[in-house]
Amino acid sequence: MTTEENRSPAIVTAAILVIGDEILSGRTKDKNIGYIAEYLTNIGIELREVRVVPDVTDEIVAALNALRARYGYVFTTGGIGPTHDDITADAVAAAFGVPIDYDPRAVAMLSERFSPEELNEARMRMARIPAGAELIANAISKAPGFNIGNVFVMAGVPAIMQAMLDVVAPTLRTGTKLLSDTVQAGLREGDIGGPLAVIAQAHPEVSIGSYPFWSETGPDTHIVVRSRDAGKLQAAMNAVKTMIESERQRRN
Amino acid sequence: MTTEENRSPAIVTAAILVIGDEILSGRTKDKNIGYIAEYLTNIGIELREVRVVPDVTDEIVAALNALRARYGYVFTTGGIGPTHDDITADAVAAAFGVPIDYDPRAVAMLSERFSPEELNEARMRMARIPAGAELIANAISKAPGFNIGNVFVMAGVPAIMQAMLDVVAPTLRTGTKLLSDTVQAGLREGDIGGPLAVIAQAHPEVSIGSYPFWSETGPDTHIVVRSRDAGKLQAAMNAVKTMIESERQRRN
Numbered sequence: 001m002t003t004e005e006n007r008s009p010a011i012v013t014a015a016i017l018v019i020g021d022e023i024l025s026g027r028t029k030d031k032n033i034g035y036i037a038e039y040l041t042n043i044g045i046e047l048r049e050v051r052v053v054p055d056v057t058d059e060i061v062a063a064l065n066a067l068r069a070r071y072g073y074v075f076t077t078g079g080i081g082p083t084h085d086d087i088t089a090d091a092v093a094a095a096f097g098v099p100i101d102y103d104p105r106a107v108a109m110l111s112e113r114f115s116p117e118e119l120n121e122a123r124m125r126m127a128r129i130p131a132g133a134e135l136i137a138n139a140i141s142k143a144p145g146f147n148i149g150n151v152f153v154m155a156g157v158p159a160i161m162q163a164m165l166d167v168v169a170p171t172l173r174t175g176t177k178l179l180s181d182t183v184q185a186g187l188r189e190g191d192i193g194g195p196l197a198v199i200a201q202a203h204p205e206v207s208i209g210s211y212p213f214w215s216e217t218g219p220d221t222h223i224v225v226r227s228r229d230a231g232k233l234q235a236a237m238n239a240v241k242t243m244i245e246s247e248r249q250r251r252n
Numbered sequence: 253m254t255t256e257e258n259r260s261p262a263i264v265t266a267a268i269l270v271i272g273d274e275i276l277s278g279r280t281k282d283k284n285i286g287y288i289a290e291y292l293t294n295i296g297i298e299l300r301e302v303r304v305v306p307d308v309t310d311e312i313v314a315a316l317n318a319l320r321a322r323y324g325y326v327f328t329t330g331g332i333g334p335t336h337d338d339i340t341a342d343a344v345a346a347a348f349g350v351p352i353d354y355d356p357r358a359v360a361m362l363s364e365r366f367s368p369e370e371l372n373e374a375r376m377r378m379a380r381i382p383a384g385a386e387l388i389a390n391a392i393s394k395a396p397g398f399n400i401g402n403v404f405v406m407a408g409v410p411a412i413m414q415a416m417l418d419v420v421a422p423t424l425r426t427g428t429k430l431l432s433d434t435v436q437a438g439l440r441e442g443d444i445g446g447p448l449a450v451i452a453q454a455h456p457e458v459s460i461g462s463y464p465f466w467s468e469t470g471p472d473t474h475i476v477v478r479s480r481d482a483g484k485l486q487a488a489m490n491a492v493k494t495m496i497e498s499e500r501q502r503r504n
Contacts, residue, residue: 021461024299025432026290027476028463030282033304038278047276049311052285052302055461059301082442083462084449114442122445157464180277190334190366193374197336209273209307210335211280212409224279 010228012045012175015067018052019060019088020078020156031158032077039165044174045073055079060091068095068151073172075165078156080145082122089146092153093130103129106144113142139163147171176228181237185221185244188212191251192221195243203236205229262480264297264427267319270304271312271330271340272408283410284329291417296426297325307331312343320347320403325424327417330408332397334374341398344405345382355381358396365394391415399423428480433489437473437496439503440464444473447495455488457481 016036022028030052037047048071053059060079067074079088093100106127107119114123126143129135136145136152138160145154145164154164185192189212200208209224223240227233268288274280282304289299300323305311312331319326331340345352358379359371366375378395381387388397388404390412397406397416406416437444441464452460461476475492479485 018302021459021478022463022476023285024289024302025293025430025478026286026288026299027432029286033275034278034281036278037276041277047278048306050270050276050302050304054300081462081464082445084445084452085459085461118442120442120446122449123442125445126442178277180279190370190372190375190378193334193336193377194372197374200336207273207337209337210333211274212333224274226273226277 010176012073012173013048013071014040014045014073014075015049015051015071016047017060017063017067017074017076018050018078018156019055019076019091020052021055021085023052023078024054032156032161035158035162036075036077036165039169041178043169043172044177045172046175046178055085055087057087057091057094060088061095064092064095064151068149072150074151076151076153077161080126080143080153080155082125082143086125088153089128089130092146092148092151096130096132096148096151098131098148100128100130102127103133103135105129105135109135109138109142109144136164137167139167178226178228179230179233180224180226181233182222182224183237183241183244184215185223186215186217187221187244187247187251188219189221192223192244192247195247196223196240199236199239199243203232203239206232206236208236208240262428264325264425265300265323266292266297266325266327267301267303267323268299269312269315269319269326269328270302270408271307271328271343272304273307273337275304275330276306284408284413287410287414288327288329288417291421293430295421295424296429297424298427298430307337307339309339309343309346312340313347316344316347316403320401324402326403328403328405329413332378332395332405332407334377334395338377340405341380341382344400344403348382348384348400348403350383350400352380352382354379355385355387357381357387361387361389361394361396388416389419391419430478430480431482431485432476432478433485434474434476435489435493435496436467437475438467438469439473439496439499440471441473443503444475444496444499447499448475448492451488451491451495455484455491458484458488460488460492 133146133148154161206227211222225237385398385400406413458479463474477489
């Protein structure tokens with residue numbers, strides 16, 4: 001596998017695959033992408049791509065195979081419940097070309113919550129796990145997620161997904177953390193775009209982002225400097241702050 | 253072009269391409285996907301896929317070319333501001349293989365807001381438009397989006413994106429609207445998964461989704477029935493309601 005981190009061991013990459021018609025129809029507003037993105041950044045994993053696909057096996061398989069070949073980890077959300085439209089586990093098994101069947105460990109987990117008569121055929125769907133997968137415990141509603149290869153299959157309900165991510169995180173390889181620092185410019189984006197581009201060119205190993213917003217005094221800009229190297233980050237941020245100060249004075 | 257709607261004129265499909273490191277780092281929580289998704293559903297366009305990619309030209313080009321070949325429309329958000337990290341217009345030009353240059357119409361729009369000395373090199377970046385594109389007016393901050401082929405390039409700031417979408421929407425081809433109806437089951441998802449699957453099988457032209465949530469009385473389920481045919485939707489929803497009623501009585 002020629003994932004990007006093989007070339008640079010300090011960088012661990014990831015993608016998110018959100019599975020669900022309800023996100024694409026707009027009925028449900030996704031809350032998982034932003035949460036996982038921030039979480040991964042904080043532990044030193046770089047999120048490189050997100051895809052949202054419908055509850056269609058071929059779409060899930062194609063997207064998952066594209067993402068797992070390219071990135072260090074893939075985190076999926078959605079489609080592991082008890083109803084007919086929950087097809088993620090079967091799709092993941094298909095993507096990996098492995099069989100899927102009732103997993104005794106998953107049945108045991110479900111049995112902690114459900115009586116034998118409650119554990120009907122629908123709920124037993126949640127115990128169907130692709131061969132070779134490890135389970136991800138679900139502290140909230142027991143039905144587990146699972147990990148196969150570099151793919152982590154989690155629930156779509158945010159509280160459950162978050163609990164699963166807490167279980168998964170300590171097992172992940174992480175890279176050098178991407179450090180970031182933010183300064184509020186007190187100037188409009190277009191006022192500083194020119195000198196900011198010069199600074200960006202002079203600091204090629206640092207990523208500089210410019211994000212306009214409305215502050216109490218009117219249009220304003222956040223400049224975000226990011227790097228894995230604290231010294232390089234500091235040098236670029238100093239240049240940004242000096243530039244901002246000079247642009248402010250020029251305008252007064 | 254073999255987009256899916258050529259095979260079924262009643263269906264118009266779309267994808268969203270969100271462009272921005274700040275979404276992938278979790279710094280900014282996307283608010284555009286859910287908004288556009290709901291908007292498109294309401295006007296009869298079916299959102300089939302979403303991708304989020306970083307501010308990297310090759311990534312934008314690859315994702316855009318994949319999506320525009322496959323779906324009726326592609327809506328992009330982000331990366332059309334005045335700073336060095338705003339590379340969407342150049343990437344779209346590269347994806348279409350057309351030149352990009354200052355567009356006199358876009359310069360005129362920017363001149364409505366900015367004085368000649370304000371219209372510096374950074375702000376003039378926002379007038380760089382791929383050859384052959386039509387502009388999308390920006391009622392809020394003047395800097396336009398643009399439309400080229402089946403791709404609509406919009407701002408990332410939600411208020412501006414929303415204003416642009418209002419401009420774009422009347423120009424879009426729309427299909428037969430996907431109708432939907434929702435019922436609150438008053439039962440847990442796993443309680444009705446079995447009979448719901450039977451109903452889904454008996455109504456193959458209707459899509460039935462099951463979404464667990466917590467109501468005031470505990471775990472509950474929304475059943476969403478969707479179809480382009482009002483009669484088929486009604487028939488399936490009647491079957492769902494009858495099933496729910498019978499399951500409730502069986503439990504009392």
